[in-house]
Amino acid sequence: MPKEVHYSDYLQLDKILSAQRPESAELGLAAHDETLFIVIHQTYELWFKQLLVETGSVIDIMQSPALDDNSPELQTVVHRLGRCATILKVLVHQIDIMETMTPMDFLDFRDMLRPASGFQSWQFKLLEARLGLKYEHRYGQEYYISQLRQPEINRIKTAEKEKSLLQLLNEWLERMPFFNESTNWEHFVNKGPDPFWSEYRLRYQESLADREKDNLSLFDAVFYPEGSGQPVPAGEDKPRTTRSLSPAACRSALFIMLYRGYPILQLPFQLLHQLLEIDEQLSTWRYRHMSMVHRMIGTRIGTGGSTGKDYLKAALESHHLFKEIAGLTSFLIERRRLPPLSPEMEKRLGFIA
Amino acid sequence: MPKEVHYSDYLQLDKILSAQRPESAELGLAAHDETLFIVIHQTYELWFKQLLVETGSVIDIMQSPALDDNSPELQTVVHRLGRCATILKVLVHQIDIMETMTPMDFLDFRDMLRPASGFQSWQFKLLEARLGLKYEHRYGQEYYISQLRQPEINRIKTAEKEKSLLQLLNEWLERMPFFNESTNWEHFVNKGPDPFWSEYRLRYQESLADREKDNLSLFDAVFYPEGSGQPVPAGEDKPRTTRSLSPAACRSALFIMLYRGYPILQLPFQLLHQLLEIDEQLSTWRYRHMSMVHRMIGTRIGTGGSTGKDYLKAALESHHLFKEIAGLTSFLIERRRLPPLSPEMEKRLGFIA
Amino acid sequence: MPKEVHYSDYLQLDKILSAQRPESAELGLAAHDETLFIVIHQTYELWFKQLLVETGSVIDIMQSPALDDNSPELQTVVHRLGRCATILKVLVHQIDIMETMTPMDFLDFRDMLRPASGFQSWQFKLLEARLGLKYEHRYGQEYYISQLRQPEINRIKTAEKEKSLLQLLNEWLERMPFFNESTNWEHFVNKGPDPFWSEYRLRYQESLADREKDNLSLFDAVFYPEGSGQPVPAGEDKPRTTRSLSPAACRSALFIMLYRGYPILQLPFQLLHQLLEIDEQLSTWRYRHMSMVHRMIGTRIGTGGSTGKDYLKAALESHHLFKEIAGLTSFLIERRRLPPLSPEMEKRLGFIA
Amino acid sequence: MPKEVHYSDYLQLDKILSAQRPESAELGLAAHDETLFIVIHQTYELWFKQLLVETGSVIDIMQSPALDDNSPELQTVVHRLGRCATILKVLVHQIDIMETMTPMDFLDFRDMLRPASGFQSWQFKLLEARLGLKYEHRYGQEYYISQLRQPEINRIKTAEKEKSLLQLLNEWLERMPFFNESTNWEHFVNKGPDPFWSEYRLRYQESLADREKDNLSLFDAVFYPEGSGQPVPAGEDKPRTTRSLSPAACRSALFIMLYRGYPILQLPFQLLHQLLEIDEQLSTWRYRHMSMVHRMIGTRIGTGGSTGKDYLKAALESHHLFKEIAGLTSFLIERRRLPPLSPEMEKRLGFIA
Secondary structure (H helix, E strand, O other): OOOOOOHHHHOOHHHHOOOOOOHHHHOOOOOOOHHHHHHHHHHHHHHHHHHHHHHHHHHHHHHOOOOOOOOOHHHHHHHHHHHHHHHHHHHHHHHHHHOOOOHHHHHHHHHHHOOOOHHHOHHHHHHHHHHOOOHHHOOOHHHHHHHOOHHHHHHHHHHHHOOOHHHHHHHHHHHOOOOOHHHOHHHHHOOOOOHHHHHHHHHHHHHOOHHHOOHHHHHHHHHOOOOOOOOOOHHHOOOOOOOOOOHHHHHHHHHHHHOOOOHHHHHHHHHHHHHHHHHHHHHHHHHHHHHHHHHHHOOOOOOOOOOHHHHHHHHHHHOOOOHHHHHHHHHOOOHHHOOOOOHHHHHHOOOOO | OOOOOOHHHHOOHHHHOOOOOOHHHHOOOOOOOHHHHHHHHHHHHHHHHHHHHHHHHHHHHHHOOOOOOOOOHHHHHHHHHHHHHHHHHHHHHHHHHHOOOOHHHHHHHHHHHOOOOHHHOHHHHHHHHHHOOOHHHOOOHHHHHHHOOHHHHHHHHHHHHOOOHHHHHHHHHHHOOOOOHHHOHHHHHOOOOOHHHHHHHHHHHHHOOHHHOOHHHHHHHHHOOOOOOOOOOHHHOOOOOOOOOOHHHHHHHHHHHHOOOOHHHHHHHHHHHHHHHHHHHHHHHHHHHHHHHHHHHOOOOOOOOOOHHHHHHHHHHHOOOOHHHHHHHHHOOOHHHOOOOOHHHHHHOOOOO | OOOOOOHHHHOOHHHHOOOOOOHHHHOOOOOOOHHHHHHHHHHHHHHHHHHHHHHHHHHHHHHOOOOOOOOOHHHHHHHHHHHHHHHHHHHHHHHHHHOOOOHHHHHHHHHHHOOOOHHHOHHHHHHHHHHOOOHHHOOOHHHHHHHOOHHHHHHHHHHHHOOOHHHHHHHHHHHOOOOOHHHOHHHHHOOOOOHHHHHHHHHHHHHOOHHHOOHHHHHHHHHOOOOOOOOOOHHHOOOOOOOOOOHHHHHHHHHHHHOOOOHHHHHHHHHHHHHHHHHHHHHHHHHHHHHHHHHHHOOOOOOOOOOHHHHHHHHHHHOOOOHHHHHHHHHOOOHHHOOOOOHHHHHHOOOOO | OOOOOOHHHHOOHHHHOOOOOOHHHHOOOOOOOHHHHHHHHHHHHHHHHHHHHHHHHHHHHHHOOOOOOOOOHHHHHHHHHHHHHHHHHHHHHHHHHHOOOOHHHHHHHHHHHOOOOHHHOHHHHHHHHHHOOOHHHOOOHHHHHHHOOHHHHHHHHHHHHOOOHHHHHHHHHHHOOOOOHHHOHHHHHOOOOOHHHHHHHHHHHHHOOHHHOOHHHHHHHHHOOOOOOOOOOHHHOOOOOOOOOOHHHHHHHHHHHHOOOOHHHHHHHHHHHHHHHHHHHHHHHHHHHHHHHHHHHOOOOOOOOOOHHHHHHHHHHHOOOOHHHHHHHHHOOOHHHOOOOOHHHHHHOOOOO
16 A cells, blocks of 8 residues: 655655745845845746756766667757756746846845855756866956855866766767667778768868858867878877867768668767757847846846846857857758769668668 | 844755655666656646635735725735736746657656556646635545545635635625725616616627627626526626626626726726636647647556546646636627717716716 | 769759749749748648558558567557657747747738638648548548649549548557467456456445446446447457547557556557647648737638638537547556556566566 | 738738748759748848838837927837837847757858848848948948948938937937927026935945046046036036947936826836847847857858858947947936935926825
8 A cells, every 4th residue: 555645745845835935034124135035046947957957967878888879868868958948048037037036126135135145056066067168268367266155166166077968979979879880880981091071071061152261270170180180090089178078979970960860860969959959048038138247237236246248248159068069060062963872882771671 | 133034944945955756766777768757747737826825815914804996905916817817827937848858768767657647636726616616516525535645635625615706706806896886887887777687688699790690699608697698786796606706796807898998997907808818818728738748648548547648638628717707708899889988977987077 | 883873963953943933923023932832731741641652551560460579560560650749749849930920911812812712722731531430420521622634633532432541550450460470468357257347346446436437337438349248259349430549459559558667568658649649730820820810810711711710610510520539548457556466467468677 | 891811911921931942952953951041041031121110110200399297109119119128138049949940951052142141131231220330330331331232321321321210319318308498407407506416426435446447537527528527417418439328318317217106207218228138139149149250150251251250249348339328227326315306306307296
């Protein structure tokens, strides 16, 4: 006989619904909108927790050596990344609710919150670290450390040391896991002077307009190991210091984009797509957040002591984690000009005929 | 020297973020999606709390005798109702997140939750009661009582006894508060055999197509006290048992819709509009919720022991609280055929010239 | 030297932007909102055209015998159905724009449009026919015919005779195309007294609560040919007159839902998912449309001479085309209770190891 | 007997639905997604037309001397600006549809469209000009001229010479039209050394944190005529060359924000709010548009011969038309510290008691 579960107990509503204690009421100057301010931030934090659960599970799966061609887990990865994007869309939408609070209404309690600030959301910083933001690329590094408590800093530091989703993506692309050992990607594409990529480079070159000729050296910089000017075996590729994805990983990602119709490339294509979706939603969230802060406090100093708008603006530029995947778009050529694949290769890309 | 406030303390994140304890993990059969299930319901409950805060404050204001022409509070009422509609839109959108959980994923932990169910959300029932849903109009009355705990039932019973937003709307419309005592609405519109409404009824009659002739008796039933067939002073109006809004209130609401351009009617028009928005968002929420439950469990019995879909479908029809306001649309006539207002009346509807 | 293309010519903006001629202006009673009314309907019709393009291409692909395991076309089908769902979401959202027109503003020109009405949108009716709505299941058949012109009726009649997406789905599921001839679905699942389905039925039976026992006969009615009470070879299955999907098709669809993690079932699962998405968006569109019409004209007769709300309400119930897929949810069992698949079967469901 | 109207004729569907002629089909290389590309741009242009209709009517009203306290037109202005914001939200949402076109699918026909480009949308440029964008503030002035045809350039040039919404806003705020002649704004606020603004400036100064002291000179620069350091009668105010709103207009706008609860300020507050909404939606549209172009073509040159992303990025910064209104937020003080208004003033701000 299983125990009975009650909705209120299950959701621990006693804790959830008793966790709103407005400062303005404490100070005897009750401001109506402060509850809204608390509730919206609590829902954000709940969703950040969920995003951490989802990205954590994706990272676990991608670390496992079992993520091969036939793993049902690849679908799980795509599905959960898709869920992250869906959650982020709601977080963007929630800004509409915040905007029902006018600047005058915020002023009623704003100064009572100092120095609390959204910068102190360690969950969001942890999320960024998990996705792949390194400490050295973070805007305003020292400031952000100064805002957090030691246990929170530790959690983020730990995440920065562990493999991020971005790094795991790089590794997964490098080993092109949807091929098995004996018939792997390098076997087809990279052994010796690679005929496929030589051919592709030629066709890419032909596709460039006069004013785009610089794109060819960009092509070489992205896809060929530094200084080579030529394709080399993938094992020798090393990620450049200034880029997150290695030439080998970029070649795999481009190949997936070009030939996404083949069965074995379909989920990998969706995986790349979902990462771009997450990046775009995160950046839309930062953008709308930035505009909202600007409308709310103008050039005044935020409760945390900084001008939030500048931070968000900088983050908008530099925290765009999967931009190297998005950037591969520059190197596509028209489908009808693609080099044909060998029958052997085509066979490997499909199911048993 | 004010105390310092920290984000995590202010939001009581220790409580909020420690309140997710999946049953499936307790039972050693951890189901990945159960955290999502808990988190989404917790965010719903947080937003329900906020909706209760907003509607509670609106009810307080509308109970106050001070809600007259010059009260800044009328704007507050409109603004907060608008916020409720904005929150409800996000709640509708959140269903997208729930739908990322497939039926198979839900099955992994569904049976562990029995008999917990969304029916046990006392906050939502309280919200319905506050807006104006009476116990006797509630679908499945006994079932719903059986699902709640005594203190929760008491809270809802209390709200059912207090004046609801719908009743306060009726009173506010009856006294047409945006006129002051000496120059009130009845003075212009309702004293003796009312020339305005006689004229309006005539013009309405002329506007009806042959097949719409029944609308005239509907007109009389809505706007004239029972059995009169003629306008009578507002004081004698009594709400009909089967309707929530009295004839006098309906006349005011129609007048507001017809002449909304005059300054004194602008916010009252927006107030009516926001109530319809809330009704529509609530009903869209019920509709999408119903479809989602159907996709999730089909014809199986829900965790709470009922077929949730049937309940939601019935609620969709009968919990439409402000439908009498929406229904007034049937009695509008074209702007260019409106009876002209007297100069005295026009003056009263505007600012000091 | 290719010809130069100019944006305005390419989009034929001379035609598009000169196609708004308000009746109210013609009659010398210019009503401001009539342009909005025209423009929003024109955008709806443009999107209907696009939905016809997309569903038409999907139907073409699904008719082709080449839609086998290795066809890149299956991904195209999933992608284009996903696009249809995305378009429908925008169409739902557009209702927000329509709702900025108040009933009084609509009245300014409503009567000038008679008897034009949204019922006369042949493109939408054609879309419904393409998806699978049969004439005999259409609500208000005669009325709808009376509203259309002969060439438009002909187009819809033709579509009703051709294979709809629903029928093609049935055929595709029956032949389980992601298995090739010699190793097809029946080979594994349906030859002789089928051990898989016997086992599944048993486990399903065990999963039912006392009050759900009727679900078992429902199970037999859906998955077994009429009167058999037992699995039979798929070839003998015939669609029941009252259902759109045959028992064999339903078995395939259920199998896809249960074992969606295997590579070969991943896109088929997504295909089913997108059809449910389309159904849900279409029904949300009808629901919001219905509410909007009710707010706009109340119980008055629509410009087309009918009470639009009743039609939309009936359509909401009966035009739900893929509800049999959604209904399969009733027959799922928990993942950990699924019958294990044979190694031979598992091999067929994956890529070459 | 009025003529009968048919839906297809009324909407001129023969023109609308025959206006899609893909270049790829003309060239015998039919690309499936080109119809989508055409249709989405046509819907954008239809909505741009509607935005021009709405902003045109708002401009007409705001030019009329009749826009006084009791004008029903003020409500019309607020309503139509709100509609513009609602339309813009749908335009932002439509980008989701465009994003269902992958870069590879776009490549199938991209080169066939040269040199057509979204830059050639004269309607959008006209909209920007109507709202208040001056030629000299437009990013890439010469480039944009080179992209348009002479009649289109003429239309935009004309609009640039006429009064824009931004200029009309400035004039309306300067004359504070919701006061009548004899009791106008200057009477209360600006005659002689103004006690209200002196008091307000003092209280604002007190509210500033140490690190915000620079805000005071910003305050003087925004609200006082150049070089004065003191309030002067509004008549002497001249808009600074680098700002769009004069000190007098800014004082009115701030006053509206501070005392929005008074009846006569309620609609003016909503008007300012809607302008900020439009600005925010336009800028979100530019931002998402920019991201989408980046995902679509990377660093390749757009069909119009430019890198669209750079243009959009620059426009994002400089085409933010109502930013001076948003910026006033910096100068608010807490409600409980506001200077009390005189009884005479309070009376003027309300309805007849």
